[in-house]
Amino acid sequence: MSELASASSLSEGNDTGKSGKPVAPGVCQAAGSLDGHRCDASGRRLTTNQGVPVSDNQHSLKAGLRGPALLKDFVLREKLTHFDHERIPERIVHARGSAAHGYFESYADHSALTAAALLSEKGKRTPVFVRFSTVAGERGSKDTARDARGFAVKFYTEEGNWDLVGNNIPVFFIQDAMKFPDLVHAVKAEPHHGMPQAASAHDTFWDFVTLMPETAHMLMWVMSDHGIPRSYRMMKGFAVHTFRFINREGKASLVKFHWTPKQGTHSLVWDEAVKISGADPDYHRRDLWEAIEAGEYPEWELGVQVFSEEQAEQFSFDVLDATKLIPEELVPVTPLGRMVLNRNPDNFFAETEQVAFCTAHIVPGIDFTNDPLLAGRIHSYVDTQLSRLGGPNFHEIPINAPVAPVHNNQRDGMHRQAVHRGRVAYEPNSLAGGCPFQAGGAGFVSFPEQVAADELRGKPEKFAEHYNQARMFYASQAPHEQKHIADAFGFELSKLTVPAIRHRAVALLRNVDETLAQKVADHLGMRELPEPLPLASKQGYQPEVQRSEHLSLLAHPGEVGIRTRKVAIMCAAGTDAAEVQAIAQPLMDKGAVVRLVGPHVGLIQAKGGELDLDASFANSPGPLFDALVIAPGSEAVKSLSDDGQALEFVKEQFRHCKPLLVIGEAREVLQAAGIPLDNPDKGLLLVSKADDKALRQFVSALEAHRHPERETDPPRV
Template sequence: MSKNERKNKGEMSSRQVDENSKNRQLEEFREDPNEQFLTTDQGVRVNHADDSLKAGSRGPTVMEDFLFRERMTHFDHESIPERVVHARGSGAHGFFQPYDDSLKEYTKARFLTNPNVKTPLFVRFSTVVGSRGSADTVRDARGFAVKFYTEEGNYDLVGNNMPVFFIQDSIKFPDLVHAIKPMPDNEMPQASAAHDTFWDFASLMPETTHMLMWILSDRAIPRSFRMMEGFGVHTFRLINAAGKARFVKFHWRPLLGTHSLVWDEAQKLAGKDADWLRRDLWEAIEMGDYPEFELSVQIVEEEDEFKFNFDLLDATKIIPEELVPLRPVGKMILNRNPDNFFAETEQVAFHPGNLVPGIDVTNDPLLQGRLFSYVDTQINRFNSANFAEVPINRPVVPVHNGQGAGFMRQTINKGKVNYWPNSLGGGHPKMASEEEGAYVHHQEKVEGLKIRARSESFKDHFTQATLFWNSMTEPEKKHIVEAIHFELGKVESIAVRERMVANFHKVAPELAQMAAEGLGVEVKTELQTESTGNFETNKASDKIKKGKSVKESPALSMEIGKKETAKSRKVAILLEDGYNHDEVMAVKQALKNEGAQAKIVSKVFKTLKSSSGEEIEVDKSHVTTASIMFDAVYIPGGMASVEAMKKQGDVLHFINEAFKHCKTVGASREGVELLMASSIKGVALAEEASGEIVADRGVVTARAAASLDAFSTSFIAAIKMHRHWNREEKIMVPA
C-alpha cells in the first residue's frame, strides 16, 4: 500500500470515527418518549404541573414559581420571529368614543368616561393555531386585541371572539398549544385541531369542555371579522376615583350582527381565497363601510362575588346575560387601513398588563400567567426589550422610563441621570401621586398557604357546557354534531374518541349519542375522566355551591340574536349578453339603498350588452369567483342571457352551491327558468301567468307581471335573514 493510499485510508477512518462519534452524541440528546416522569430542564422530577404556585388557591401567582417561569419562558421563546400563536392577523386603525359619562361612578379611566374624547386605537384580528401562511377560514378561535392610545398611556384589551378559554391556569398553556399545533413528528395538520394530540389532551382535561362547545359551533368560522363578537375573556376590575372596586367583563358587539360561514364554505374558501377574512376587512374600510363595534360591560359588585354558581376568576366560565345584563358604554369605529402590514399589523405588541388608572386585574390564574408571558414573548419576537419604541406601540403621551440602552433603542435620552432617586437631575423624572394620574394597584387582602392547587370552586367543568348546548337552536346543534364528526373523525385513536364521547355525555346524553353515531364508537360513560388538578376546599367553594344559575341563555345563540340587515352584504348578479337592463338597474339600486354591494358575474371579463342595447361591465369572472364569496344570488330576466347561462356548468354550480349553503337566491322573469334548469327542487317558484312574488325558504321569484320594487323589497328582506336553515334538512342539492 502506497503512502498516499495509507493517508487516504487514514482520513476515511478518521471521518468515519467522527461520524460515528457524532451519531452517538445525537443519540445521547434524543429524548426517550417512554420516560416515566415529567422533569424540569434540570432533570428534577415534577410533582404537579397543572396549577401555578399561588398565595392560597384563589390568590395571585407568586413570583418564586420557578416551574411556571421555566415552562412559560421556554414556550414563549420557541418560535421566531413569528408569533407562537395568533401568527396570522389583520389590523385596522380607528377610534373609540363613550356614549356618556355614566361610567364615572365605576371607573376613573378617562377614555371610558369622557364622551367628548375620541381615543385613537389599533385592532388586530387573528386566527390562533395556524402559521402566517395558513388560511383565514379554518375552524379556530379568533384573536380580538385592541390597543387604546389614551391620554393616560396605552391600554390593551387583549381578547378573543369567544368569552371563555380552554384552560383555567396558564401553566397549562404550553401543553395546550403543543397539543393543538401540528404534530411534532410530521408537522401536520396545519391550522387545525382535527388530530390525535389535541383531542387526546382535551379528553384528559375536562376543563376544556365548555370552550370546545364554542369551538365546535359556528362561532369558530366567522363570516367576517366585521361580524364577530369580541370578549375580554377574564374578569377584570374597575376602580373609581374613590378607590371602590367592582368586577367587570368586557364585550364587543358588532353592529352588523354576529354571523358565520358554513363548514363547506369555510373549506372551499381556504382554497379559493385563503385571505378571505383579511381581504373582507380591508375592502370594507377602503369602500367606506367602516366596521362598528359597541363596547358593553357586565359589572358585579365586590360583595356579590360569590352569588353565582361558578367562580368569577375561572376563565372557562361566562356570566350569563340573564344574571348580569350587558351595559352599552361606547362605540369603536375602524376607519383606516394600515399603511404597512409589517410595520403596523405584524409589529404591534399587546400585553394584558398595559393598564391605565381605573382598570385593574384579578387573581384569575390564567390572566396572572399572561401578565408574565406577553412581555416575555414580545422580547423574544423583537429580540429586544425596546419593542414599545416601535411606532405602532408608542403611546401618545410622553415616556420617561429611565431605560436608555438596549438593542433597537430609538429615543435619544439626554442628560446624566437615568436612575431614581437623584439630585443631579433635580429629582426628575419624579414619582407621581394617585391624584396626579399615577397608576396605583387596587389594595386587596391576600392570605393563604403557598400551595400548588386551585380552588374547588373551579371544579365544575360541565354545567356551562350544558348551558351552551341548551341555548342553541336545532340547526346550531346540528352543526356542532357535524363538527364533532369531522374533528374527531380525523382522530385515529379509538380510545381518544371514546373518552371525548364520554365527556360529551356529561354535557348532554343526546349530544354524546349523536356524536358516537358518526364516530363508530359506543357511549361508554364509565370512561368519563375525573377533573385534573389539586383542588382545595375553601369558603369560596361553599358559597358558590349556593349561587345563582340559569339553564338556558338565548344570548349565546347567533341565530336567536341575529341582526336583520343587508348592510355590506355581497350579492352576485349572474349575467350574459341579452340581459334585461331595467331589472338589473332596479335591483342594483335597491341593494345600494340598503348598503349592500352588487357585483356583475359572467363567464369572462368583458362589456355585456343588454337586450335593449345598454352596456354594463363585468366585475367578476367564473374562474375568479364563486358563490362562496357572496351572501346572495340574483338572476335577472333576458331570454338570450338566460339561455346562454343554461349551457354553463359554472353558473348552474354557482346557483346550486348558494342554495346548498342556505343563502338567498332571487330570480325575476326569464331568470326563473334558470332556477328550474338547476338542481333546486322542493321550493315554490312563481308561476308564469301570476303577478305574485313567491318567497319560499329564501328563494324569491317573480314573473313578468310582478312589480320590480315589490320583488326587490322581498329579495332584500330574505337577504337580511342571512341564512335559511329551514331548507337544510329537507332539500338535497349536489354542489
C-alpha cells in the same frame, strides 16, 4: 368555600390504564405509562430544564387557592419563558392577522365606575389600533379555519396605553397558565410531520382536550358557528378574564368586557368555509380592508358586566375561572361607548406585524384579579415580545408608542431609538432636580387586596365543575346551530387515527348532552355509547341559568341592514339589462356590494345594451357571495342552464341557505340545477319582475343573512 385536595385535583381527565383502573394523565405509574413504555425514575419523570423533578405540572403556585400567582414559581416561569421563545420572528399563536386604526368614543362620564381617563367624559374620543387574528395557524394559513379569533384593542390614552386583549369567544380552554404551552403544542401541527396546518382535527389536540375536561365549554363554542365567523366585522369580542374597575375614591368593582358588532353576528357554514379557503384564503382580511376603503366603517359597542365580590361569591361558578362566563341573565351588560375603525394601516409589517399587545398594559382605573390564567398572560405577552421584536425597546416602535409622554430611568438595550441627554439615570437624585418624580396617588395604584394564605398548588372546588355551562351553551342554540355543532364534532373526530380518543370525546360529550353525544356517535359509526367520563367534582353545583338567549348568533342580527353584503347578479349573453339595472341600483343605494358574475369577465351583449361583467364563475365562485340574483333573458337562461359552473354556483347558494332572487324565466336555471320549486322558503324568491315589492322581499331576506329552514339531512342539492 371548600377546597380540592391535591389528590382529587389529579382525577380530572382520567383515563384507563392497563390494569383497568383510572389513571391520571401525566402521573407516573409503577407498572408503566399510558404509551406502553416503562416509566422509571431515571429518565421518564417530568423535570425542569435543570433536571429538578416537577411535582405538579397542572397548577401554578399561588397564595391560597384563589390568591395571586407568585413570581417565585420557577416551574411556571421556566415553562412559559421557554414556550414564549420557541420561534422567531412569527407569533407562536395569533400569527395570521389583520388590523385597522380607529377611535373609541365614550357614551358618558363613567368616572363613578372607573378612574380610567378614556371613560371620563361624554363624547371623549381615544385613538385605537385593533388586530384580529386566527389562533392556531401560521402566517401563511387560511382565514376561514375553524378556530377562535383574536380580538386585541390598543387604546392610546393620555395616561398610557391600555391593551384589552381578548377573543371572539368569552371563555377559554384551560383554567391555569401552567397548561397554556401544552394546549398550544397539542393544537399546533404535529411536530413529527408538521401537519395539519390551521386545523384542530387531529389526534394530539383531541387527546389533550379529552384528558382535560375543563375544555368542554370552549369546545362547544369552537365547534359551533362562532368558530367560523362570516367576517371579522361580524363577530363579538371578549376579554375572557375578570378585571377590576377602580374609581377615584378607591371603590372597586369586578367587570367582564364585551364588544358587540353593529353589523350583527353572522357565520359561515362549514362547506362554505372550506370552499372559500380555496377560492380566497385572505377572505376575512380582504373583507375588513375593502369595507374600510369603501367608507363602510365597522363599529362595535363596548359594554361591561359590573358586579361585586359578594355577588361573585354567590354564583355556582368561580369568576376567576376562565372557562366560565357570567350569563347576562345574572348580570346585564352596561354599554360604555363605541369603537369605529376608519383607517387601514399604511404598511402591513410596520403596523399589523409589529404591534405588540400585552395584557400587562393597563392604566389607572383598571386592575387585574387573581385569575390564574391571566397571571400567566401578564408575564407571557411581555416576555414574548422580547424575542419577537428584538429586545426590551419594542415600545418605541411607532405603532406601539404611547401618546402620553414617557419619563423613566430605563436605558439602552437592543434597538433603542430614544436619545437621552444628561448623566442622571436613577432615582432618587438631586443632579436632575429629582426628576422624574413618582406620581404618588395620581399614578397607577394596585387595588389593595388582602392576601394571607399558604403557598400551594391546586384550585378551588368550583373550578372542578366543567359541564354546566357547556350544557347551557348547547341548550341555548337554535336547532340548526345544534346540528352544526354535532356535524363539527363528527367531522373533527372522524379525522382521528386513534379510535380510543374518539370514544373518549364521546364519553366527554355525554356529560354535556346525551342527544349530542348520540348524534356524534352516529357520525362515527359507534354501535354503543361509551361510559361518561368520571366527574372531577361530586358537589353538584346547580346552575342559575339553564338556557341563555344571548349565546346564539341569532340574538344579534345587527343594525346596519344589508350594508357591505355581497350580492352576485348572474348574467350571460342575452340577459335583460333593464332588469339587471332595476335590481342592482337600489341594492347599491342601500349599501350592498353588487357584482355582475358570468362565464367570463368583460363585456357581453345583453338584451337592451351591453353589460360589463366584473367577475366570473371561475374566479369568484358562489361561496364568496352572501346572496344571488338570477336575471331573466331567454337566451341567457338557456346558456346558464347548460353551464356546469353556473349550476354549481346556484347549487352552492341554495345549499348554504343564502337568499336567491329569481326573476321570470330564470327559474329554469333552478330546475336545471335540481333545486325544488314546489315549496320555496323565505329566502328563495321567485318573482315575475324586479319591482319594488320584489326588492323589499329580497332586502328582508338578505338582512336575515341565512335561511336555515332550508337545511335538510341529507341536503336536497
